[in-house]
Amino acid sequence: MNKEAFQTDLVHWFQEEQRDLPWRKNNNPYKVWVSEVMLQQTRVDTVIPYYNRFLEKFPTIEAFANAGEEEILKIWEGLGYYSRVRNLHTAVKEVVADYGGKVPDSKEEISKLKGVGPYTAGAVLSIAYGKPIPAVDGNVMRVLSRILLITDDIAKPASRKTFEIAGEGLMYHDNPSYFNQALMELGALICTPTSPACLLCPVREHCQAFEKGVQDELPVKTRKKSTRHEDLLAVVLKDKEGKILINKRNEKGLLANLWEFPNLKVVPLLDKWEILQDFLSTEYSIDAVIEQESFIEVQHVFTHLTWKIDAHRGKLKSGNIEGHESLRFVTEEELEELAFPVSYQKIWRAYKEQTQ
DNA sequence: CATCCGTGGGT
DNA sequence: TACCCAAGGAT
Structure with a gap:
């Protein structure tokens, strides 16, 4: 594939078509971090009111660090996966205590923080600091599996490495923030799990799955056991x-x-x-x-x-x-x-x- | 690596 | 109805 054409087609589409979301108003590392934690396994529409309320109550990293446990659970009430907010609180207190309130900008340091895994590390570093580090979530795995015809089972943890390497290989170094967000936005708006809108896709001419007509067969994902x-x-x-x-x-x-x-x-x-x-x-x-x-x-x-x-x-x-x-x-x-x-x-x- | 950890929306 | 899904991480 023509990598440069893929990158510019993708990023230009993102510049034109991206949704107007509250966390896209600035790149403050603390705010980006909060949004990324809230968005873990959680829909955009669900997160929006929680994000706005959260930053109204805790506008700075110090404000959140100084909050109490009952307070942080109450603001997260109904959002689910409550360990996220307790881990975020632990991590933020550590950033204030050990890093003077500045969110670390290296993958090694930020990854040590509670609740910051490979996805969140890549997302914060690219969006807040412009670092060319992939942010591989479910959207990105789905999009890349189709673009590059990758058939690894995305339900397997070991597969994430394949997609990280693919993401590194395609990384748009001129704007890592937009590149990562564009891959996710494409997955959310166009390259959806079922019925992808290939005829509206800005990168369909770079997509191997579309070329072969197998977009509905990808990604490969084994189903999990029942409850x-x-x-x-x-x-x-x-x-x-x-x-x-x-x-x-x-x-x-x-x-x-x-x-x-x-x-x-x-x-x-x-x-x-x-x-x-x-x-x-x-x-x-x-x-x-x-x-x-x-x-x-x-x-x-x-x-x-x-x-x-x-x-x-x-x-x-x-x-x-x-x-x-x-x-x-x-x-x-x-x-x-x-x-x-x-x-x-x-x-x-x-x-x-x-x-x- | 498999399982646990929430919730609400879509089909 | 019974699944599947949504910007994952800890254990």
């Missing part, structure tokens, strides 16, 4: 003052450090309401009256897991939560300042709608 299923019983428990009992989740694993209503995993077919009373009594030394009928059944799908949560109302009779660091009674106003997973937000909304 497992869990049944949960949860309780929205009020004490005599009307405060709600909530529990802070474990600091590791699924939905780490977010808040939830007390709940337990149950074996399907045995999920009787009495289990909740036993659970509260045994686990937390709390006596309560639990309504026999659940007020909502929430179905929630994660990437590798599906939850069915039966939520019941309950009233506290007696007991105290001393000794249970993760438990807290809060007012409704306090509750709404804390970060809950979407599944428990659904339960809370249903509770408020159905309870006076």
Whole structure:
């Protein structure tokens, strides 16, 4: 292929057709970094309001470094993959402490930061600093697999190296930022997973898949295994003052450090309401009256897991939560300042709608 | 390397 | 409905 023609056709198209996105207003390394972390496995339309709110609240790297944990989880609430914001916070504090607040501009140093993998390193270095380092994400693998007829399985981690080398080989050194962004923008707007718009593609004359008519066969991607299923019983428990009992989740694993209503995993077919009373009594030394009928059944799908949560109302009779660091009674106003997973937000909304 | 880690939208 | 997908990284 004619590399120079490919590069200029691609970048000229990007200059004309790129979307007007909030993170494209400047190349501040901190802001670029924030946007790239938010965009990991997350759609542009979803990210936009979160990005704007985030930078309104934390306009500088120092402002974010000085934020507290509850605060950063609350601003990320609903965005998913919550370890991203905790890793970003850890990394930003390190940049402020060890680099005087200046985001490192070498691949070696920036890659040491928590949550910065090969993609994010390449994206920040090219977009914020103009470094000719590829930023290989799912879009880029799809586009390059078609342009260069690469048949490596993009679901395999080992394949990323193939595409990084390909990206280096095609790199437009006059403008690495636009080159990397153009590959991703092409993947998002034209070279889509299904039904690619080849007739509108600015680089179709450089595309080997289009030439052979096999664009719909690429990229090669093996499908992943299906999700497992869990049944949960949860309780929205009020004490005599009307405060709600909530529990802070474990600091590791699924939905780490977010808040939830007390709940337990149950074996399907045995999920009787009495289990909740036993659970509260045994686990937390709390006596309560639990309504026999659940007020909502929430179905929630994660990437590798599906939850069915039966939520019941309950009233506290007696007991105290001393000794249970993760438990807290809060007012409704306090509750709404804390970060809950979407599944428990659904339960809370249903509770408020159905309870006076 | 395979699995875990969220969510909402598209087909 | 049941998948698949979207600017990935940590373990």
